[in-house]
Amino acid sequence: MTQQHHLRGILLASTACILWGISGVCASTLFIHNRGLSAIWLTQIRMLVAGSILIIWAQLAHKRPLQIWHHRQSAWQVVSYGLIGMIPVQFCYFEAVRVGNAPIATIIQFLGPFIISFYYLLFKHVRPSRIELLGMGLAFIGTLLIVTHGHLNQLAISPAVLFWGGLSAVGVATNTLLPRPLLPKYGALTVTGWGLLVAGLFLMLVQPAWRQSVTLTGFDFGLLVVIILLGTVAPFLMFARSLSDILPTTASLLDAFEPLAATVFSVAFLSTQLTRFDFIGGSLIILAVMALSINMDKVMRRWRRWRQAS
Structure with a gap:
């Protein structure tokens, strides 16, 4: 495993975890903005x-x-x-x-x-x-x-x-x-x-x-897309890919x-x-x-x- 691959794995895993954290913030924003959700x-x-x-x-x-x-x-x-x-x-x-x-x-x-x-x-x-x-x-x-x-x-x-x-x-x-x-x-x-x-x-x-x-405004729909794509699909793929470059413990x-x-x-x-x-x-x-x-x-x-x- 090269140093470049190791760095790539760390960046992918870190980005995935940050996106998961942002997903929670987007969900919180959605609940605040749309009380009926x-x-x-x-x-x-x-x-x-x-x-x-x-x-x-x-x-x-x-x-x-x-x-x-x-x-x-x-x-x-x-x-x-x-x-x-x-x-x-x-x-x-x-x-x-x-x-x-x-x-x-x-x-x-x-x-x-x-x-x-x-x-x-x-x-x-x-x-x-x-x-x-x-x-x-x-x-x-x-x-x-x-x-x-x-x-x-x-x-x-x-x-x-x-x-x-x-x-x-x-x-x-x-x-x-x-x-x-x-x-x-x-x-x-x-x-x-x-x-x-x-x-x-x-x-x-x-x-x-x-x-x-449930009634979604354009803003609500945008948050929903972020939660699904950037907060679920993208980080999962990034994290799964990172495991081929770094150890699970890392x-x-x-x-x-x-x-x-x-x-x-x-x-x-x-x-x-x-x-x-x-x-x-x-x-x-x-x-x-x-x-x-x-x-x-x-x-x-x-x-x-x-x-x-x-």
């Missing part, structure tokens, strides 16, 4: 359009996306991925943005990797490492600061934000774990595309879009750009008011997730070699 309507439209684009792309790339339905186990896995993975990570996140704001919703969602660690502890009996325990401690303190603003006897954010944000963090875990058996065989384009379509169709059955009274470190982008753009364009507790708590959570992604054994080996060489 519901999170379930926005989520199902986003899923159906983006999922269709990805499946068409997979077909054009000769990935044979229909093959996944030829095997019963794969079909059940992709349905589970759509219902238990995609819906929480997207619908619950948009609901948290609607009742709160994009920075807080994105930061709470960023706790997903620690839910994965708890899953492995409870069901796989894999004990967390020392760096993981440190990260969990930092994440807990950061979340506590955001939720209470230092006053442990009261909440500083609404219970609804905490509820929907917490579900979206669980969604990050299920969205990461459920498609793993499918990806090597069918590819990310096919698996993600069908996951989005399954989730969108299910939400359409629950609350059909055509039964919801890509996961760059995920920190998502909450940072959501915060910067919300403060700059929506005049979102964040306290010092929000900034400190968010920084601790981002630092905790970055620590979780670092291979400390490898870092310590390099440090020992450097000490011996010096």
Whole structure:
């Protein structure tokens, strides 16, 4: 792998994460500008359009996306991925943005990797490492600061934000774990595309879009296009492409750009008011997730070699 390829991978992954953060800000703007818009309507439209684009792309790339339905186990896995993975990570996140704001919703969602660690502890009996325990401690303190603003006897954010944000963090875990058996065989384009379509169709059955009274202005429609194309399709393709140039651990470190982008753009364009507790708590959570992604054994080996060489 050349240095040029490594740099390309970092730029692609960073841009993808920034676009995901901007997508949350666009959704927040849309909810503010159009009070009649519901999170379930926005989520199902986003899923159906983006999922269709990805499946068409997979077909054009000769990935044979229909093959996944030829095997019963794969079909059940992709349905589970759509219902238990995609819906929480997207619908619950948009609901948290609607009742709160994009920075807080994105930061709470960023706790997903620690839910994965708890899953492995409870069901796989894999004990967390020392760096993981440190990260969990930092994440807990950061979340506590955001939720209470230092006053442990009261909440500083609404219970609804905490509820929907917490579900979206669980969604990050299920969205990461459920498609793993499918990806090597069918590819990310096919698996993600069908996951989005399954989730969108299910939400359409629950609350059909055509039964919801939604009026979009030109500005609203523009935001919707940005959310679907620049906030879903483009970053997914960029992030998937980046993994051929950089390691997954490096890509996961760059995920920190998502909450940072959501915060910067919300403060700059929506005049979102964040306290010092929000900034400190968010920084601790981002630092905790970055620590979780670092291979400390490898870092310590390099440090020992450097000490011996010096």
